[in-house]
Amino acid sequence: MFDKQPYIGRFAPSPSGPLHFGSLYTALASFLQARSKQGLWLLRIDDLDIPRNIKGAADSILKTLDIFGLHWDQSVFYQSQLVDIYQEVLDELFKENLIYPCTCSRKILTDIYSGRCREKHGEPQNPYAYRLKTDSRVISFNDELQGLISYNLATHGDFILKRKDHIIAYQFAVVIDDNRQQINHVVRGYDLLEATPRQIYLQQILGFDTPRYMHVPVIIDEQGYKLSKQTLATAVDLKNPSKIIYEVLTLLKQNPPTELQQAPVTEMLNWGIKHWDPILLKSCRSISRLSNPTELNVAM
Numbered sequence: 001m002f003d004k005q006p007y008i009g010r011f012a013p014s015p016s017g018p019l020h021f022g023s024l025y026t027a028l029a030s031f032l033q034a035r036s037k038q039g040l041w042l043l044r045i046d047d048l049d050i051p052r053n054i055k056g057a058a059d060s061i062l063k064t065l066d067i068f069g070l071h072w073d074q075s076v077f078y079q080s081q082l083v084d085i086y087q088e089v090l091d092e093l094f095k096e097n098l099i100y101p102c103t104c105s106r107k108i109l110t111d112i113y114s115g116r117c118r119e120k121h122g123e124p125q126n127p128y129a130y131r132l133k134t135d136s137r138v139i140s141f142n143d144e145l146q147g148l149i150s151y152n153l154a155t156h157g158d159f160i161l162k163r164k165d166h167i168i169a170y171q172f173a174v175v176i177d178d179n180r181q182q183i184n185h186v187v188r189g190y191d192l193l194e195a196t197p198r199q200i201y202l203q204q205i206l207g208f209d210t211p212r213y214m215h216v217p218v219i220i221d222e223q224g225y226k227l228s229k230q231t232l233a234t235a236v237d238l239k240n241p242s243k244i245i246y247e248v249l250t251l252l253k254q255n256p257p258t259e260l261q262q263a264p265v266t267e268m269l270n271w272g273i274k275h276w277d278p279i280l281l282k283s284c285r286s287i288s289r290l291s292n293p294t295e296l297n298v299a300m
């Protein structure tokens, strides 16, 4: 059937360090998905969390993607360049009585916020965050790899849209920006699966369309930890991009032919686009990168 809406996907790294193997894995999955649908692949730098930003990381990420042949469409979108819009939407939500100031310190909070500041009146004297009022409705979506996912919003309770340090929270920014960039397909790591229902709830409140979601496995190390900047995952090696792309294609379970091993990056990516079959990753949550990358250890 003719699909009226062109595919618009994105990759949205945070500039909290150089691109590591785990992010390259997600980047390639989202790139292949977009390109195999003749879609657009946009790049957004999620740089609102100022204390976590590392100087030079954004440029280093762009350079790395370029070396790996992952060329994006349109100009790079920086969240930090358009901060006013978040505040405008926040003011709107406040007027509608959907958010409220919360002065609670992290210490007195357990995992789920009880909503103890909900009924307070007036502007607090102490620094405060803004939380969104939630209830115990169930939000479901059909993930393209993980199947039907249902979460009760009460799992996370009233969540923060703007932090005490005035920083716009990830959950809020991502929803506004995916809408602003007209993203209709989100491909990202399994670690963000449980954030999705909160994002869908926000989309519903704001009257935005919900994109389709595909949560791909995260790469874990030999100890079973997710590769991330927090676990000090090192930057990807730029000396031999072909070798790395081949390894990523393998870990994406695409079974690249051995002959391709010596091919230049562009040729490898073209092969990847042509043969891209994400269903091979169905229900897969994590994949470990062993010292011998030909040995795959797949956790379901």
Ligand code: GLU
Pocket: 012, 013, 014, 046, 174, 187, 188, 189, 192
């Ligand atoms: N910026 C987020 C991260 O680096 C990803 C945002 C997203 O894909 O929704 O983990």
Ligand code: ZN
Pocket: 101, 102, 103, 104, 115, 116, 117, 118
């Ligand atoms: Zn509170």
